[in-house]
Amino acid sequence: MTEYGFEIIDTLIIDIKPAAKVKKSMNEINAAQRLRVAANDKAESEKILVVKAAEAEAESKYLSGCGIARQRKAIVEGLRDSVLEFAEDVDGASPKDVMDLVLVTQYFDTLKDLGISANNNTVFIPGASSNINNDDISNKFALGMMQGKAANC
DSSP states (O other), X not given: OGGGTOOOOOXXXXXXXXXXXXXXXXHHHHHHHHHHHHHHHXXXXXXXXXXXXXXXXXXHHHHHHHHHHHHHHHHHHHHHHHHHHHXXXXXXXXXXXXXXXXXXXXXXXXXXXXXXXXXXXOOOOOOXXXXXXXXXXXXXXXXXXXXXXXXXX
């Protein structure tokens, strides 16, 4: 246009009508970009859910551990008080005698609790030797199984 004396500096294009093929490919490009962003967002939200669930489980286990520690502390304090009180009230009883009595009582309570259940599969293996080997354990286990079967005839 300069040969006619006109110079075009800028042009305003208001209505672009590309070919149908070009429109389709542009729409596919935009859709793919949106799908990529959506997939990233979904993965990030799933990651957050997994992290939060792990944090909640860790906190739950921590609090459970604190509760168990307090329970054990209370049991020990109660046993200590009972042992000292029993040893004071009963002439000739030492704290060791009292602890032996408590252990025997707990042993019988455990046996009672095991005996209450009809579907119990507990095997008692006798023995307290310090020189236990695998053959000894196997023999004691087999003996315990046979005794258990004989008792359930």
